[in-house]
Amino acid sequence: MDDPLQLLSTWLxxxxxxxxxxxxxxxxxxxxxxxxxxxxxxxxxxxEHGITFFTNRTSRKGEEVRHNPHAxxxxxxxxxxxxxxxxxxxxxxxxxxxxxxxxxxxxxxxxAAWASHQSQPLSGRNxxxxxxxxxxxxxxxxxxxxPPFWGGYRITPTAIEFWTHRDDRLHDRIRYVRGPDxxxxxxxxx
Ligand SMILES: Cc1cc2nc3c(=O)[nH]c(=O)nc-3n(C[C@H](O)[C@H](O)[C@H](O)COP(=O)(O)O)c2cc1C
Numbered sequence: 001m002d003d004p005l006q007l008l009s010t011w012l013x014x015x016x017x018x019x020x021x022x023x024x025x026x027x028x029x030x031x032x033x034x035x036x037x038x039x040x041x042x043x044x045x046x047x048e049h050g051i052t053f054f055t056n057r058t059s060r061k062g063e064e065v066r067h068n069p070h071a072x073x074x075x076x077x078x079x080x081x082x083x084x085x086x087x088x089x090x091x092x093x094x095x096x097x098x099x100x101x102x103x104x105x106x107x108x109x110x111x112a113a114w115a116s117h118q119s120q121p122l123s124g125r126n127x128x129x130x131x132x133x134x135x136x137x138x139x140x141x142x143x144x145x146x147p148p149f150w151g152g153y154r155i156t157p158t159a160i161e162f163w164t165h166r167d168d169r170l171h172d173r174i175r176y177v178r179g180p181d182x183x184x185x186x187x188x189x190x
Pocket of ligand 1: 041053
């Protein structure tokens with residue numbers, strides 16, 4: 001396979017067929033001075049440019065990529081004995097792209113995005129419930145618009161590694177590294 005994004009797309013399809021839940025990935029970002037943090041997000045798109053996820057731009061991950069636009073992500077399928085590791089640069093998707101995804105979200109998720117100052121401390125669950133009630137009233141009878149603080153990010157991979165379980169810990173590891181002339185493929189020791 002010449003194109004690792006195509007291969008990743010195939011693995012995601014095979015994962016979806018094997019495991020009955022949505023695609024998710026562990027996403028690692030880091031502060032400007034390189035302190036990492038990680039969390040799970042949904043992998044919402046993949047094409048020849050990279051992979052996309054959506055979140056609140058003022059969340060911890062949003063703030064981290066604003067100051068340090070690099071990320072790593074891991075997808076793991078127990079059932080298939082597979083892992084993919086992705087590294088790359090991160091940029092915001094356009095408002096049109098964010099809006100196109102936003103409009104597919106259930107209304108409850110849209111109201112929750114407006115209500116939640118993601119990653120900020122809350123005085124209690126009541127505060128969140130109150131904010132949801134406020135947003136429900138604010139947007140009553142109307143479409144819930146894309147919040148200015150919410151949207152997508154695209155990871156443009158510079159390296160993608162495909163790991164496959166093999167017996168006796170002799171796993172296969174195939175890494176693709178993007179160079180000036182395209183992808184270079186190498187096999188790594190397990
Ligand atoms: C299966 C799963 C999927 C998730 N998907 C997303 C997502 O797509 N976007 C998002 O902002 N948070 C998602 N979350 C919540 C994040 O893991 C995290 O709690 C939140 O984004 C705040 O992270 P931060 O404080 O590091 O920014 C998901 C959590 C789980 C367990």
